[in-house]
Amino acid sequence: MGRTKILIAGAGISGLAIAIMLERLPEDKKVDYLILERSVMMSAMGSAVSLHTAVIPLLKQLGVWPEIERISKPMSHFCIKRADGSELGTVDYAYGDSEYSYYGIVMARPQLHSILMGHVPSSKIILGKRIVATSQDDTGVSCHCADSTIYHADILIGADGAYSAVRQALYKDLWAHGNLPRQDISPIKLDQVVVVGITEPLSPTDYPMLKEDVCQFRIVLGGHDRPYTMWMVPLTNNRLGWSIGGRSNASDGSSFWSESQEEATDSYAYAHDSSRNADWSEAETESIDEICSQMRSKRNPFGFGTYGDLIDKTPRHMISKVMFEEKGFRTWYGGRTVLIGDACHKSVPFGGCGECNV
Ligand SMILES: Cc1cc2nc3c(=O)[nH]c(=O)nc-3n(C[C@H](O)[C@H](O)[C@H](O)COP(=O)(O)OP(=O)(O)OC[C@H]3O[C@@H](n4cnc5c(N)ncnc54)[C@H](O)[C@@H]3O)c2cc1C
Incomplete structure (x- = not known):
């Protein structure tokens, strides 16, 4: 019998992490695998x-911890303020150190992604392969790509x-056979729109939080009729990671970002259509400008000028806009x-916690 063949759809953090696990299999258990990634080029967004903290032992097992430790900062707590600067509370994140012997860590996503990419042979990642359909039976599974190519394997991840x-x-297949719970076909909740970025290297004199060896995640919960959130966190190389945004459909019916309403509804309606989505993007510069201009004059209650100062210190290609989805599906496998x-x-991924999903 030949080696088991595995196809992995997507070279994001999950796809790369599973590929590294397969790379680490002992010789007599090796499998053949390929990653099919729709992007033609991997960009540095995020x-x-x-x-x-519980993920760190896994990173050690994968052999990527020394590199990831170098690009990350340990994190002790989340500090939350209102827009007027009054304290709302803190969330202890230091418990990881006593419970698991590690702090939780924070880093720039583009750097994490490129470290993981470096542990997967480039011959195993095929770019420009957008999967548009899959099929499976007792003998195997097939992936049909937008460029009309078809890949076959024993298992699809x-x-x-x-x-x-x-x-x-x-899900289409499971639903047709009555094997999918109804809640798995309900739409994905999609009501958060944010702009995220990573600044250029800043002066630790102007931004003393950059000197923190064990850092804090600073969060602002602001606005009344138009609620918004802002967070910022120090990264290695004297940069700050930040996110500004809010609900695209506030409780009074007004949007945090007025022009996003149509898009939010659109994306929601097409939540199950792979040809329409609201992925991480730097392309929609007008939308980014609009969100930034709504927020730029607001004072940062953590004391670093206005949000506009943060935005102005961020190279344009390091700013992206995203609408956040929220949904846990019950069905994780089939055939x-x-x-x-x-x-x-x-x-x-409030507070940059998207990665904890992996
Ligand atoms: C560009 C980008 C930037 C991000 N930045 C942040 C951030 O700053 N903070 C944060 O907390 N979270 C961020 N996230 C989300 C975070 O990475 C995820 O929540 C978490 O890592 C889980 O990742 P995933 O690999 O399961 O999914 P994703 O990270 O979404 O990766 C999915 C991969 O699959 C590919 N793909 C999608 N559809 C197809 C298809 N049909 N055929 C083939 N390939 C396909 C995508 O191009 C992507 O590479 C970002 C995600 C992306 C894609």
Whole structure:
């Protein structure tokens, strides 16, 4: 019998992490695998991501911990303020050190992604392969790509994010056979729109938080009729990761970002259609400008000028806009297909916690 063949859909954090696990299998248990990634080029989008302390032993097992430790900062707590500067509370994150012997860590997502990429042979990642359909039977599983190519394997791992094409194909099949719970076909909740970025290197004299060896996540919960959140966190190389945004459909019916309403409704309606989504993007510069201009004059209650100062210190290509989805699916596998990461349990990555989904 030949080696087991595995296809991985998506070269995000989940897809790369599972590929590294397969790379680490002992010689007599090796499998053949390929990652099919829709992007033609992997770009450096995103802001800060935090990893829960419980993930660190896994990073050690994968052999990536020394590199990740170098690009990350340990995190002791979340400090939350109102827009007027009054304290709302703190969330202890230092318990990880006593419970697990590690602090939770925070780092720039583009750096984490490129470290993981470095541990997967480039011959195993095929770019420009957008999966549009999948099929499976007793003999194997097939992935059909937008460029009309077809890949066959024994097992398919859907690591293709919140709008997973693999999940949609699997669910269609399970639903047709009466094997899918109704809650798995309800739409993804999609009501948060944010702009995220990573600043250029800043002066620690102007931004003393950059000197923190064990850092804090600073969070602002602001606005009354138009609630918004802002967070900022120090990263290595004297940079700050930040996020500014809010609900796209506030409780009084007004949007945090007025022009986003149509888009939010649109994305919601198409939450199960892989051809339409609201992924991380730097392309919609007008939308980014609009959100930034609404927020730029607000004073930062943590004392570093206005949000505009933060935005102005961020190179344009390091700013992206995203609408956050939130949904946990009950069905994570079926036949020869299994889902991982955001494809099956997507939660709002508030505080850069998206990575903890992996
Ligand atoms: C560009 C980007 C920037 C992000 N930045 C942040 C951040 O700053 N902070 C934070 O907390 N979280 C961020 N996230 C989210 C965070 O990475 C995820 O929540 C978490 O890592 C789970 O990742 P995942 O691999 O399951 O899904 P994702 O990170 O969404 O990766 C899915 C991958 O699958 C690919 N893909 C999608 N559809 C198809 C298809 N049909 N065929 C083939 N490939 C496909 C995508 O291009 C992507 O590479 C970001 C995600 C992306 C994609």
